[in-house]
Amino acid sequence: MFKKLDFFFFGWIINFFYSEYYRPKYNYQRYYILFFHYLIPQKLFRLNPKVKWPVHFTSKVHAPEKIKKGILCDPGDNINNYIQANNGIVFGNNIELAPGVSIISSNHNTDNLTKHINANPITIGNNVWIGANTTILPEVNIGNNVIIGANSVVVKDIPSNSVAVGNPCKVIKQKEKYKENFNKIIFNKKPPKKYDSFINTTS
Secondary structure, three states: OHHHHHHHHHHHHHHHHOOOOOOEOOOOOOHHHHHHHHHHHHHHOOOOOOOOOOOOOOOEEEOHHHEEOOOOOOOOOOOOOEEEOOOOEEEOOOEEEOOOOEEEOOOEEOOEEEEEOOOOOEEEOOOEEEOOOOEEOOOOEEOOOEEEOOOOEEOOOEOOOEEEEOOOOEEEEEOOOOOOOHHHOOEOOOOOHHHHHHHOOOO
């Protein structure tokens, strides 16, 4: 009953203000928490105001207009995340960032620290979990179905179906096929049709 009341009073507000927020309707983040810990700081106190998904008030998202993301993915929604997308970041679907994760798409020019170096975007595939206090550096590509261990520093590409850890981050073993059935999820609102192929598969 509480879950339905929570959605009735706060869910429609969250759906209205966050056009790119697609999560399970129930049993994920409570809507009143999203309202007070995310929406109010973003819209009223102007912390990450241009981001179209929930960002925790302790996190920072630079250049959100250069971020492309899927569903079940809200970069910066955990505590102390730092997302810098000057050169672009492409997030797939079903990505979880643990506390303290930093994703940095551009470095400073060593001859002029006021300028950034142009580089290719960072890309992160589907069904990826990035552990606490991990740093992902420019031009890295992470495949589908990957786990990055806590405190890792990712400087090179990580292939699909991998578990990788360390500084520098290296693959330590293969990962079995991802098994979650997304067809069973009742979303907070209907995802666009372009995500149907993802929802209908678990690989």
